[in-house]
Structures are given as C-alpha cells and as structure tokens.
Amino acid sequence: MLQLLVSLLASCSTFSSGMSLGYSAIALPELQRLNGTDYLDPDQASWFASIASIATPLGCLLCGPLLDRFGRRVALIALNLPFLLGWATLAMTPSPVVTPLLYIGRVLTGLGTGMASIPG
Numbered sequence: 001m002l003q004l005l006v007s008l009l010a011s012c013s014t015f016s017s018g019m020s021l022g023y024s025a026i027a028l029p030e031l032q033r034l035n036g037t038d039y040l041d042p043d044q045a046s047w048f049a050s051i052a053s054i055a056t057p058l059g060c061l062l063c064g065p066l067l068d069r070f071g072r073r074v075a076l077i078a079l080n081l082p083f084l085l086g087w088a089t090l091a092m093t094p095s096p097v098v099t100p101l102l103y104i105g106r107v108l109t110g111l112g113t114g115m116a117s118i119p120g
Contacts, residue, residue, distance in 0.1 A: 024052070027048075028040075040102075044099055048102055051103055052109050055106070055107045059079075059111040059113060063119065064118065067119055079116050082115065086110075088105075
C-alpha cells in the first residue's frame, strides 16, 4: 500500500504538467471574448498559449543539476515550488487582466513542467 501511495505522489508531478499544458485550451476562449473585461488580442493569446512550452526546456536544464546535487526526493519536492507560484499567479491575476502576470504564471508552470519530466 505504501508503495502505491509513493508512486501516486511521484506521478502527481506528471498530472500537474498535463494541467499546465492543457490550461491554455480552457482559458483562451474566455480570455478572447470580445464582450468580456479580460481580453487578449491574437498576439497576446499566442504568447499565452506557447510561453509555457518555451520555458519547459529551461526547467529540464534546471532540474538536472538539482537532481545530481540533492537527489530525487528533493527534486520532486522542489518542482512543486514553480507550479505553486505559477498557479497562484494565474489565479490571483486581477480583472481586467494584467497580461505580464499571465505570462509570469505560464513561465513558472512551464518551468515546473520541465522539472517534472526528469525525476518522476
């Protein structure tokens, strides 16, 4: 039972990565409504959708040295920090939307996605 619980916890990082990749598909229709208070133009929407994927390789590069120096357990714990900060930034972005905050949140979740690809 304990082995199952530990493997599920290690897989949560992969679950968070999938949520980060799929988030733009859910958020963009709402952020592009013309009659809403939060509106992104097509260029901003394109950056919003792709900036997490741009940051993912940076997360991979950050996680390698972290994994070598501190081990797998610390790396799995540390990858939660960019995810938590990124999702908190996205959740607390005021309305009307502040586009740089959206980008920062997406970069942080992209870093987390890259970090999650190695230790799990």
